[in-house]
Amino acid sequence: MAACTGSLISCARGTAAGEWRFFTAAEARTADAICEQLIPADRDPGAKQAGVVNYIDIQLTKAFRRHRAAYRKGLADVDAASRAKFGSEFADLSPERQREVLNGVEQDSKAFFDLILTHTRQGFYGDPRHGGNRGMASWKMLGLPFPQVRGRQHYDEPKAKFGPEER
Numbered sequence: 001m002a003a004c005t006g007s008l009i010s011c012a013r014g015t016a017a018g019e020w021r022f023f024t025a026a027e028a029r030t031a032d033a034i035c036e037q038l039i040p041a042d043r044d045p046g047a048k049q050a051g052v053v054n055y056i057d058i059q060l061t062k063a064f065r066r067h068r069a070a071y072r073k074g075l076a077d078v079d080a081a082s083r084a085k086f087g088s089e090f091a092d093l094s095p096e097r098q099r100e101v102l103n104g105v106e107q108d109s110k111a112f113f114d115l116i117l118t119h120t121r122q123g124f125y126g127d128p129r130h131g132g133n134r135g136m137a138s139w140k141m142l143g144l145p146f147p148q149v150r151g152r153q154h155y156d157e158p159k160a161k162f163g164p165e166e167r
Contacts, residue, residue, distance in 0.1 A: 020057050021058055021061045022057050022060040022068065022071075023053075023056075023060070023071075026079075026089070027072070028057065029089070030075045030078055030079055030090050030091055031053045031056060031057075031075060031116070032047075032048055032052075033091040033093075034075075034078065034098075034120075035048065035116070036048040037095070037099060037102055038116070038120045038121075039120055039124050040095075044137070045135075045137040045141070047120055047123070049134065049137060050123070050124050050132055050134050050137040050138060051123070051132050051134035052119075052120050052123035052124050052132045053123075054123075054131045055119070055122070055126070055130055055131040056116075056120075056123055056132075057131070058130065058131035059119070059130070059131070070111070070112055070115055071112075071115075071116075073112070074105075074109060074112030074115070077109055078090050078101065078102075078105055081101050081104060081108075082098075082101050085097075085100070085101060085104075086101075124138050125138045
């Protein structure tokens, strides 16, 4: 990892930049920026640090194959909306402008927005063996024991109460 500086996107799978399974490099940048807006870093890692775009890329060659066309069109539409409104690709916009574009996408392309939101959540909270949740980031954030034993759902255990009265 010493060779990896700057954006984590080029190190998403421990391979050289541009070696994506499904995404082009431009699509990966756009998807990564969208995912980071959906689950941004704060005191805990966000989607970018958790490698969510890697999860989506891997799954688009497996379980999500049927969503390939939706991703090609949806990501192209996001970049087109960004260029039309601000003259730049989505990944190159400020976070504020990215949110403005995504608000429009949520209204105009609800099916794609819901799809990438669902996959972002899965990649962030899922088992790292599927390509996301790098370093078990979300599990650590939630205080879940890890590594998870297959067939056992730790989040079903009454370790912590998350009722409305305790928030």
